[in-house]
Amino acid sequence: MKINNKHILIAIFGLSVSLSFLSCEDEYLDQEQNYLIDSENYFNSEDDYYLALVGAYDLLQATYVNNLLGEIASDNTFCGGESATDVIGFQQIDDMTHTPVNSNLRDVWNWMFAGIKRVNYFLEFQDKTNFPGRESMVAEVRFLRAYFHFELVKWFGGIPIKEYENALLGQGKRFSPGDETLVPRYSVDEVYALIETDLIHAVNNLEYSAPQIGRVTKGAAQALLGKAYLYQDKFNEAANVLENLINNGPYQLSANYAEIFENQGENGVGSVFEVQYTDGEGAGFGCLQCSEGNVAVGFMGIRNHTGPVYDSGYSFNVPVQEAYEAYSPGDLRRDVAILDIVAWASSTGAGYVEGYEHTGYYNRKYLPRKGDQNIGDQNLTNPNNYRSIRYADVLLMAAEALNRGGIDDIRAQEYLNLVRERAFGNSNNNITLSGSSLTDAIYEERRLELMGEGHRFFDLVRTGRASDAIDGFISGKHDVFPIPFEEIQFSAGNWNQNPNY
Numbered sequence: 001m002k003i004n005n006k007h008i009l010i011a012i013f014g015l016s017v018s019l020s021f022l023s024c025e026d027e028y029l030d031q032e033q034n035y036l037i038d039s040e041n042y043f044n045s046e047d048d049y050y051l052a053l054v055g056a057y058d059l060l061q062a063t064y065v066n067n068l069l070g071e072i073a074s075d076n077t078f079c080g081g082e083s084a085t086d087v088i089g090f091q092q093i094d095d096m097t098h099t100p101v102n103s104n105l106r107d108v109w110n111w112m113f114a115g116i117k118r119v120n121y122f123l124e125f126q127d128k129t130n131f132p133g134r135e136s137m138v139a140e141v142r143f144l145r146a147y148f149h150f151e152l153v154k155w156f157g158g159i160p161i162k163e164y165e166n167a168l169l170g171q172g173k174r175f176s177p178g179d180e181t182l183v184p185r186y187s188v189d190e191v192y193a194l195i196e197t198d199l200i201h202a203v204n205n206l207e208y209s210a211p212q213i214g215r216v217t218k219g220a221a222q223a224l225l226g227k228a229y230l231y232q233d234k235f236n237e238a239a240n241v242l243e244n245l246i247n248n249g250p251y252q253l254s255a256n257y258a259e260i261f262e263n264q265g266e267n268g269v270g271s272v273f274e275v276q277y278t279d280g281e282g283a284g285f286g287c288l289q290c291s292e293g294n295v296a297v298g299f300m301g302i303r304n305h306t307g308p309v310y311d312s313g314y315s316f317n318v319p320v321q322e323a324y325e326a327y328s329p330g331d332l333r334r335d336v337a338i339l340d341i342v343a344w345a346s347s348t349g350a351g352y353v354e355g356y357e358h359t360g361y362y363n364r365k366y367l368p369r370k371g372d373q374n375i376g377d378q379n380l381t382n383p384n385n386y387r388s389i390r391y392a393d394v395l396l397m398a399a400e401a402l403n404r405g406g407i408d409d410i411r412a413q414e415y416l417n418l419v420r421e422r423a424f425g426n427s428n429n430n431i432t433l434s435g436s437s438l439t440d441a442i443y444e445e446r447r448l449e450l451m452g453e454g455h456r457f458f459d460l461v462r463t464g465r466a467s468d469a470i471d472g473f474i475s476g477k478h479d480v481f482p483i484p485f486e487e488i489q490f491s492a493g494n495w496n497q498n499p500n501y
Contacts, residue, residue: 043125052122056144059115060275062289064296070454075469078357080318096472100485115148123172139205140216142198153191157480180491199225219249220273223389235405242398251391258336261365266385275386298379301368307350311368315355337451339364363452400442409434
């Protein structure tokens with residue numbers, strides 16, 4: 001939630017341990033031992049539950065690295081940065097040379113499990129105190145558990161889940177030291193079964209409106225459930241839930257695509273779920289996930305930029321020429337999604353320095369903008385929200401499910417063309433294809449509409465196209481990422497490494 005969470009750390013900092021391995025948040029444990037609490041004197045009031053809820057939301061901000069790497073791993077961008085050794089873990093993922101020893105993949109694992117630990121803390125004591133609205137809070141927390149699990153299963157395949165059968169019943173249990181040698185890795189299908197169960201509960205217990213901006217709604221739960229079905233090729237189920245959302249939800253395409261990614265476009269009519277960021281709390285490289293700002297934005301900024309509109313940054317995640325040229329003439333999205341830095345400098349007199357793997361392009365959607373009142377390092381505290389699920393994505397997922405499931409190509413065309421009509425400002429470029437040709441058109445539209453938003457790599461993998469699109473990608477290996485070396489080592493043989501790593 002877009003509020004100052006500093007005071008909430010007193011309530012929830014002890015929840016951030018990932019399994020038995022500590023992340024940078026342990027610095028809080030070292031500094032704040034006097035504030036540690038336990039369930040015996042907590043969860044006694046609505047305020048206690050609310051603070052724990054905010055603590056669960058807070059780890060969404062750490063997903064900045066997932067979204068950044070979802071582009072870097074794809075064919076949309078090069079890693080960039082200052083040099084070939086600048087954030088070596090990013091460079092390896094870009095080149096498909098990553099191994100189990102990769103600190104950035106370890107971050108994804110640790111931070112998502114930190115989120116799971118926070119939601120399971122809430123769920124362990126969900127019935128301790130009753131108050132009006134408690135069931136809605138539980139539903140929000142179960143959405144968040146599904147969100148973190150969905151990220152993990154996308155990245156790593158099967159994962160450990162404590163007391164799996166009870167989790168299916170809506171319970172939660174935190175990991176404790178030693179569990180890594182006892183709790184099994186559950187299969188991808190089993191992880192998705194839990195995701196589905198949590199999201200169905202959220203759908204049935206939430207409303208389309210939320211008590212605060214940024215909190216989970218029924219629509220967000222429907223959209224993520226449809227996405228989870230789509231990732232499993234459950235096309236009928238995906239079509240049903242996504243069309244229910246389209247027909248009954250309050251969302252619509254924002255009239256102006258160019259405004260979506262500006263500050264005034266946050267949480268707009270086309271936003272189904274956004275990760276909320278602020279410029280209120282700074283961070284440092286020793287604890288990037290501690291930032292209340294969107295760290296990825298500074299990483300993607302123009303190197304040594306001087307000029308209007310944009311702040312400078314570290315020049316990571318630079319779009320390639322082929323991505324820029326993928327847009328057809330008249331497609332209004334190209335210059336919103338991708339900044340041509342040469343043309344920009346020529347027209348404004350702006351200055352910049354070419355970084356490593358310079359392409360001449362930047363991910364404009366998430367470039368840092370001037371005027372943000374950043375506290376601390378401006379590159380680590382940008383307030384730009386991450387548009388996690390947009391209504392355009394919902395329309396394209398529904399189109400894909402209807403088409404690939406052999407359900408209704410006419411309705412699939414309708415949803416696809418709603419997105420295209422906004423992109424071109426008219427219906428002259430509408431699609432009338434069917435069958436596999438329509439499938440290809442939907443795939444391409446997802447790339448163009450969602451360029452720079454972190455979805456491309458996983459779209460390529462789940463549809464079996466990654467080896468043809470991504471240099472160095474090996475099917476049967478790179479479909480998932482390796483479990484961090486430390487996790488395998490300390491599991492003492494309980495968890496096997498992913499194949500071919």
